[in-house]
Amino acid sequence: MSEPIKRVVLAYSGGLDTSVILKWLQQEYKCEVVTFTADLGQGEELEPARAKAKLMGVKDEHIFIDDLREEFVRDYVFPMMRSNALYEGLYLLGTSIARPLIAKRQIEIAKMVGADAVSHGATGKGNDQVRFELGYYALQPDIKVIAPWREWDLTSRTALIEFAEKHQIPVPKDKRGESPFSTDANMLHTSSEGKVLEDPWDEVPDYVYSRTVNPEDAPDTPEVITIDFERGDGVAINGVAMSPATLLETLNDYGRRHGIGRLDLVENRFVGMKSRGMYETPGGTIYQLAHRGIEQITLDRGAAHLKDELAPRYAELIYNGFWFSPEREMLQAAIDHSQTKVSGTVRLKLYKGSVIVTGRKSPNSLYSEKVVTFEDDAGAYDQRDAAGFIKLQALRLRLLGRRDR
16 A cells, blocks of 8 residues: 655646645645645736635645746746757647746655645646656656546536535636636747637637737737847847846737737647647747747758757657656757857847748858859859769769669
């Protein structure tokens, strides 16, 4: 028989689901619950989570509300962006990249308070249960994980509300009706899925969007900005130096205003099913294109093409929850090495949902006007050399052609 759980650290938002989980853990496991609420720039007031946890009997010293915004962007978003990772060619991994940081902080708190278990509110159908738990086990192999959605019989919103009312857990008015869709948000993106979004043929209703104006309603005049990069990371906008989190927040404001970063996607979940989601990643969409823009003039062709080969694998590792795996760390080392000369400035035009790179410059540029010009290059490139190059490249094709003719 396994040892009884004495203390558990719960990833706690203060919402209906995690509040029910808090009480359920207290009842089912007869254990002390420590709550952890992460501020990842989701734009919500987090102090009500403290009051709600206290109301449910959690001690003051066991309520953790941590501002992780700078760490999130500096140590997770920016390293991922250096890779140009897109899951299935489109998704900027906004939810995926937040989970390892939450898992890491949960384990740190568990060690601080002497907890023998951690718990999360992810369902048994989604990817997040995998991401959280792979993070937990990588950082503390013997930790006990409690996943209530895989254990309890509260299988509907009605059941959750009935449980909450029975145990005097406050239920917001907007939770009493059937939710039209569910959302998850952080500084990088907002994701929405379920209910009105489940039929992939139906267009996403405009009321689902929360981070961006409709591109059709965006300003009729384009806006031009510049982003400065150092060693692959953004450091300034329009010449004004900014911290990682401030830079992303500022780009979010630009993206929101111009309707940039909307994505309607049917993706393949790690657990095996397809799901349809709507993602809004305003600042991240601008940033990713700018990063590729500065790489265009600072990365050698071989390095750039190898990065593009590695990026889908890197994206899949993050999507599937393997941030703390040796293979992700190996890829990160190679990617970071490629960024040592990726410094300079990119100019972008923002207009009605689109981002266009209109200029790039760098002290480390490999672009040579002298070599590439159609005018007189003063001997910088001998065009006669191309004849031998082409003949060597064509050798095997000519041999094949002679054989098969």
